[in-house]
Amino acid sequence: MSDSNTPTARQKTALAPDLRTMPDRAARAWTERMAVRHLGGADYAIDSQSGATYVVDAREGTCTCPDATIRGETCKHQRRVALEITSRRVPPPGKRRADCAACGAETFVPEASRPPALCEACNLDSGDVIRDRETGDRLVVAAVTDRRADEVTIEAADTTVADYPTNEGYPADDLVVEVRYLADAASGHSRTYSFPHSRLQRVDDAALVDA
């Protein structure tokens, strides 16, 4: 997992623009060589072509350069930060770069979020209704843990989640998700069960399969 909160030196680069109809400041946001680093929150440091380093607050719309502080302009640094956020070269405000703990894809997750980091496709929230791919049962997500199927023991069966017979074929290093049966949840039973992440199917996806 890479951590965008650790500012690392980045090579100054120009982005590829179509400049003909652009105002000067907008054009320079594209063409000048700048390096943008996310400092955390909404703050970004910009090493400018001139050699100076400025800090942009992308939420407040401020920059420490003279153009912004003295002339009150939306400067090329603010524009460049917006461009780099849009093109996913840096995390948006309040997010950090992470590798999804389920599929490995690079993603942005809230800075304050606890592990596991999950991409949009793999993310399950507590309370989501999902489907067991094996039985079709409807389940409710209690929690996505950061533990792997071969690390979690199912006490009643004296085996790990990975070795549990109906979990055969799912990865041993699958994340373990704690779920409740929808029928139990409705009747007030609070018992949770441990499932491998990839055995669970979102119901919006499941509805398409059923149709």
Ligand SMILES: [Zn+2]
């Ligand atoms: Zn500026």
Ligand SMILES: [Zn+2]
């Ligand atoms: Zn993922």
